[in-house]
Amino acid sequence: MEKRVYNFSAGPSTLPEDVLKEVQRDLLNYADTGMSITEMSHRSKAYMAVNAEAQSLLRELLNIPDNYYVLFVQGGASQQFSCVPLNLLGKNNKADYLDTGNFAHKAIEEATNYGDIHVACSSKADKYTYIPKTFDIRPDTAYVHIASNNTIFGTRFNTFPKTKAPLVADMSSEILSREINVSDFGVIYAGAQKNIAPAGVTIVIARKDLVDDTQNIMPICPTMLKWKTQADKDSLYNTPPCFAVYVAMLVFRRLKATGGVKAIQAINEEKAQLIYDYIDNSKLFKSAVAREDRSIMNIPFVTGDLDLDAKFVKEAEQNALCTLKGHKLVGGMRASIYNAMPIEGVKKLVEFMAKFERENG
Ligand SMILES: *Cc1c(COP(=O)(O)O)cnc(C)c1O
Numbered sequence: 001m002e003k004r005v006y007n008f009s010a011g012p013s014t015l016p017e018d019v020l021k022e023v024q025r026d027l028l029n030y031a032d033t034g035m036s037i038t039e040m041s042h043r044s045k046a047y048m049a050v051n052a053e054a055q056s057l058l059r060e061l062l063n064i065p066d067n068y069y070v071l072f073v074q075g076g077a078s079q080q081f082s083c084v085p086l087n088l089l090g091k092n093n094k095a096d097y098l099d100t101g102n103f104a105h106k107a108i109e110e111a112t113n114y115g116d117i118h119v120a121c122s123s124k125a126d127k128y129t130y131i132p133k134t135f136d137i138r139p140d141t142a143y144v145h146i147a148s149n150n151t152i153f154g155t156r157f158n159t160f161p162k163t164k165a166p167l168v169a170d171m172s173s174e175i176l177s178r179e180i181n182v183s184d185f186g187v188i189y190a191g192a193q194k195n196i197a198p199a200g201v202t203i204v205i206a207r208k209d210l211v212d213d214t215q216n217i218m219p220i221c222p223t224m225l226k227w228k229t230q231a232d233k234d235s236l237y238n239t240p241p242c243f244a245v246y247v248a249m250l251v252f253r254r255l256k257a258t259g260g261v262k263a264i265q266a267i268n269e270e271k272a273q274l275i276y277d278y279i280d281n282s283k284l285f286k287s288a289v290a291r292e293d294r295s296i297m298n299i300p301f302v303t304g305d306l307d308l309d310a311k312f313v314k315e316a317e318q319n320a321l322c323t324l325k326g327h328k329l330v331g332g333m334r335a336s337i338y339n340a341m342p343i344e345g346v347k348k349l350v351e352f353m354a355k356f357e358r359e360n361g
Pocket of ligand 1: 011075076078079103147149150151163170171172174191192
């Protein structure tokens with residue numbers, strides 16, 4: 001076995017090792033076609049089967065009702081920052097946004113190009129260390145936008161706001177990590193490179209009535225950014241990111257075989273608890289995040305001393321615990337512990353934190 005480390009990268013991030021081995025095994029000859037999945041037409045029988053299975057597995061895993069489209073698109077979650085207003089502000093150009101982190105803020109900045117955007121709450125002045133509990137939502141807003149898990153700051157919505165207007169959620173850094181009720185949302189979107197697959201595919205789950213009402217689409221919306229374009233063609237309007245969709249299918253198969261979202265949620269909660277329990281009892285490591293808003297996917301922490309933080313990141317790396325440097329907006333460290341991070345990796349990290357504290361505390 002070649003060298004593998006525990007990779008705590010925020011994204012692109014670690015994938016299940018058995019999925020990578022399957023990809024490796026099938027790379028030159030996929031499903032007895034004599035071709036790689038990366039070499040075949042997206043109209044081929046073999047790829048159409050991948051597209052269909054990936055979609056049906058995602059529907060099953062998230063219990064997505066029939067009145068929702070599941071789309072595989074490109075451009076990342078960042079492109080959805082434009083697609084959301086372009087696809088929803090055609091009739092009513094008002095939208096309300098909850099400002100709970102860096103990506104939530106970028107979504108606001110982008111939407112401002114297209115409509116009358118109102119910030120319904122913000123924790124920016126407190127460095128996004130908590131999720132505001134009250135929101136000033138306009139009664140006539142077309143939709144309400146949230147980032148459900150704030151990747152950089154390590155907060156999440158434990159419960160989602162109940163809104164009359166459709167709730168639109170960027171779930172890039174937590175999709176499939178916990179059970180959700182899809183019917184509570186008008187639209188869910190997520191870049192795949194955190195919890196699902198390699199970079200390249202973005203998942204959009206959108207209520208059919210919102211997508212099919214062409215009055216909702218702004219006239220300036222480019223064809224390729226219309227959700228309806230891909231909805232009408234089952235995500236095969238143009239060449240899809242075939243390889244990323246294929247790996248997503250393998251990840252979905254594996255998640256189903258290991259008990260689905262309910263089972264992975266229990267493991268994710270256990271993993272996060274191991275780190276938070278250690279931090280809460282530590283004299284060296286601290287978390288800036290409000291306890292009730294803690295993410296179970298991204299856990300930032302600091303020692304309070306920049307040199308010691310740097311020493312931690314360096315020594316962790318020497319112990320095969322990699323990519324723990326925090327985002328530049330927060331500093332310190334960040335452990336991203338997505339679905340594919342095994343609990344053994346988290347235990348190793350906590351053991352290392354304890355050793356580091358004994359030596360440096
Ligand atoms: C990573 C991330 C993004 C950006 O995703 P891209 O696919 O790189 O555009 C947006 N929102 C959230 C919550 C993220 O974690």
